[in-house]
Amino acid sequence: QQQVKQSPQSLIVQKGGISIINCAYENTAFDYFPWYQQFPGKGPALLIAIRPDVSEKKEGRFTISFNKSAKQFSLHIMDSQPGDSATYFCAAHFPNAGGTSYGKLTFGQGTILTVHP
Amino acid sequence: DTGVSQDPRHKITKRGQNVTFRCDPISEHNRLYWYRQTLGQGPEFLTYFQNEAQLEKSRLLSDRFSAERPKGSFSTLEIQRTEQGDSAMYLCASSFGRTPRDGYTFGSGTRLTVV
Numbered sequence: 001q002q003q004v005k006q007s008p009q010s011l012i013v014q015k016g017g018i019s020i021i022n023c024a025y026e027n028t029a030f031d032y033f034p035w036y037q038q039f040p041g042k043g044p045a046l047l048i049a050i051r052p053d054v055s056e057k058k059e060g061r062f063t064i065s066f067n068k069s070a071k072q073f074s075l076h077i078m079d080s081q082p083g084d085s086a087t088y089f090c091a092a093h094f095p096n097a098g099g100t101s102y103g104k105l106t107f108g109q110g111t112i113l114t115v116h117p
Numbered sequence: 118d119t120g121v122s123q124d125p126r127h128k129i130t131k132r133g134q135n136v137t138f139r140c141d142p143i144s145e146h147n148r149l150y151w152y153r154q155t156l157g158q159g160p161e162f163l164t165y166f167q168n169e170a171q172l173e174k175s176r177l178l179s180d181r182f183s184a185e186r187p188k189g190s191f192s193t194l195e196i197q198r199t200e201q202g203d204s205a206m207y208l209c210a211s212s213f214g215r216t217p218r219d220g221y222t223f224g225s226g227t228r229l230t231v232v
Binding site: 006 | 157219
């Protein structure tokens with residue numbers, strides 16, 4: 001019920017290309033959807049995030065597209081660069097019952113992105 | 118450095134030994150989270166503190182695991198009688214508010230290997 005499913009597991013893109021990573025969720029109570037970027041030996045770092053009442057959010061080369069009716073959201077990386085090579089995780093925040101929030105995140109399985117020069 | 122600090126970065130231990138990890142959150146953050154990340158998977162929530170109170174524990178946190186946050190500052194995560202299945206990256210995160218929008222920051226983690 002609180003799972004977030006992410007695809008593909010790995011992605012290889014040429015420099016300058018578009019990288020697209022997809023996520024799907026079941027629980028409509030999720031109220032916040034961040035994407036994290038993780039380099040080897042480091043913790044995840046917030047990349048971009050969206051609320052479910054917004055269909056698209058763009059920050060520089062990174063765009064989240066959100067389809068509430070399909071319960072899907074995706075990350076698009078435009079003009080992909082070798083420095084973007086990392087593991088990307090989608091996540092979702094589930095507010096506790098009663099309107100409280102512990103800030104607990106549920107993560108997807110991750111996508112290893114490799115951008116070739 | 119004003120980020121979330123975790124110590125040690127790496128720990129190798131023999132099965133059956135106890136280990137303890139430390140997390141120092143960003144100083145003004147009152148919320149602290151522990152996650153576990155196994156190879157090829159996303160982080161999984163373990164537990165959450167608001168100040169010194171532990172408010173939620175995942176079912177992943179067996180009775181061999183205990184976490185504390187005395188005085189609402191740093192936190193420790195102890196694993197007793199370690200098993201090979203405990204091998205993972207243990208991540209700490211902190212935030213200043215009640216939602217992930219509020220400065221939610223991860224540390225670089227402690228990688229545990231149980232041999």
